[in-house]
Amino acid sequence: MSRTGIEYFDEHILKDGFPDGSLILVAGEPGAGKTIFSATFIYNGAKKFGEKGIYISLAETKSEFYESMRQLEMDFEELEKEGLFKFVDLVTVSEETIEKEIELLMNEIVKFQPKRIVIDSISVFAQVLGAEKTRVFLHAMLGRFIKAYNSTALLIAEKPMGAEKIGYGVEEFVVDGVVILRYESFGEVTRRIMKIPKMRRRSVERPQYEYVITQNGIEFLAVPELKREEMEYTVEKITTGIEKLDEMLDGGIYKGANVLLVGMTGTGKTTFSLHFTIANALQGRKAVYLAFEEPVDQIIRAAKNYGMPIEEALNSNLKIFTWIPESKTPVYTFLKIREIIEEVKPEILVIDSLTALRQHMEEKELAKMIRYLNLLTKANRVTTYFTLNEETSFEVVPFTGASTMVDVIIGLKYQVKNGNIERKMAIVKARGSNHSRKIHRYEITDKGVEIYE
Template sequence: MLKDGFPEGFTVLVAGDPGAGKTIFGSTFLYNGMDQFGEKAVYVSLAETKEDFYEEMKGLGMDFEKYEKEGLFKFIDLVTVTPETVEKEIELIMSEILTFQPKRIVIDSISTFAQLLGLKKTRMFLHTTLGRFIKSFGAVAFLVAEKPLGKEEIGFGVEEFVVDGVIVLKYSKLGEIVRRIMEIPKMRKRSVGRAEYEYIITSKGIHFLEIPELVRGTEEASTEKITTGIEKLDELLAGGVYRGSITLLVGMTGTGKTTFGLHFAITNALQGRKAIYFGFEEPIGQLIRAARGYGLPIDEALQNGLKLEGWVPEAKSPVYTFLKMKQMIDEFKPEVVVIDSLTALREHMDDTELAKMLRYLSLLIKEHNITAYITLNADTNFETVPFTKASTLADNIIGLRYAINEGVIERYLSVIKARGSNHSKKIHRYEITSQGVVIYECKDRTL
């Protein structure tokens, strides 16, 4: 984001809402300096004890105790310091810093520091004592500041300090969804590409979404077709779906979208293609039971390249969902992916955020030349498709619906769209049997 990172001799204000991850952000900055470059680091804490800090960071995969033993890290505990003793403690801090000569320093929090010392003396400490060291030794210091929740000002007058850079971490909730956003309103000597960056906090620390360039690849599209897992559907699509294409399955509940997805994933796995099935609606055990009930050899497929992944997307932002799928795709390297369903994601995201996530996902799919099935729970009359953002990204659209004819529920399908294929333009009847999906020629009936 900053191209070459933080310039040497910089003081950076890291301000944020409660719960935004300021301590984790600063700690990661120190830890990566030690872990990747062997740089010495100092953490000055006015918020938590050394024992609590070490325990919390170990839970995030950062072993500060290890680097303390190796002589790369110092933790300065000022949790119990009082206004009467703070100036004496500052002398001790600077004495340790001058002796240790760290390249990275975090003071958490400067807001508490200012309360104890007063604004005037805090400015003097930052600009003279600490500031001179940072400039002389080419170090970088993070000053962590509390930002009152729901307010724009940073608070405690910290925004008045002259710093080289400002990073603002924001925490917000929309219903059950938690979002964390980073803004960089100021960073001397560096150009910042975007106004904000979304991030998540996982068991491995902070992860930012690596936004792909919104540009289609220039490679020639594949002419190879792969099976849908249903022989008759392959015939309707003139031989299957193109490798690297995205197929949208649209239909109301009960039309069998999940069954079509299982056919696709299982058959391709058995033909030697690695496949991931992302299920956002049904538990994995229920998917396995359903596949067995339809006579699909899912147990064999699970031994031959099929991976079933399921979680409920509520309380997770679109970034988290995309990042998790991206990580699995990067690690597993599948040729086939099923996302079931888009509706489950849509219930917990607004359409703008979902459309953006779908855009990034489609670019990821195209980049890896993955063939994908995406299901959408919606009614279609075979002429129009709801949620046009998804239909625009799809190379193929298969509509599924049911109707009551003479007191009997019958299911129908139509290939609404198939780019580059001489696909069937007819409406076909199908059934879900103990042998899976069976498609028939449609008789003349009113739908």
């Protein structure tokens, strides 16, 4: 077995990785991540399993390859010095010299005896050598070697953008497995999908898997799994940071619960969230505030305007992260949040706001991401606030994709009356709590949120 070293791929997609002695076709459009996936297979083979690898490139030079991989924290130069890796540069090979180069190449392979081989790309190889001679090379020469030495070879193939056909007659070669990396566009963003239509001696459970390319290389969406004990509510409650709201919630929020703050612009959702994060940070709980609409300095300034001790919180347990979700897929956003949770290990989390995510995602994609976040935060016992910028009537909560999954819903609204803004709030839902059923009036003052009967 040839594990890729990509944990989710080896554990959930192909159990134990690729079968030994296999020719695997890795096909996809330019930019889909074929080179990164194949290079990771070689790198992890050497680094994690001590297996030799050889990378045969007709696409980029050795220096270009080493530099681009170094940016993904894969140091192939180090592996080469350790005798675990060889790079073969065939970028400048011509039709006149290709057959001689193949002979030298096979001599090098037999001498080096790698367990892992990548040809990047077989499409260019077939262009130069021709389909028939490429077939002979793959089966009579390379194929014979990998069967004899129980090695695994990945053959990268270029697939024209949007085309179903792989191209250059490569699909006609008899390979043991096919991995297809492709783009799917929805809204403003492009999603990366892996499909495995063929893999001998392996069963693939799902028709496709979503992945992203980060500074860590290829990362797949791993859906969190909750054990029964993690799904049960704890009796411990924590503060909202607003005394009157704690009273309305019968003592605060259950630890690990998900809260949805929904209301129009100007109803104070961010202010409620700042009360929550700062108060808990000062009580010794690690807190994370994720902002998708405002920069860090603006959040700090808002807290100071309400007299909240945000500097003290930042110097103790509060961390603020901001990024713009535009052109980012739900998977990228989920993985980024998961990374923050794994690194910081917060007890408190604010995601402000779902509206910013919603503007760049399809509703069903956002609902799926919220479900995964719900599972992730509960598995890690993280009490979470989500904010949603939308009008609510207290009877009907918009965007049921979020409202059906959270434990607490707090509706916020305002109206202009006699030239004054009158704000009202209600706890629409609070699982397991004897919460207030009244509509309460509240104001945003220089001390933050003030709630009245």
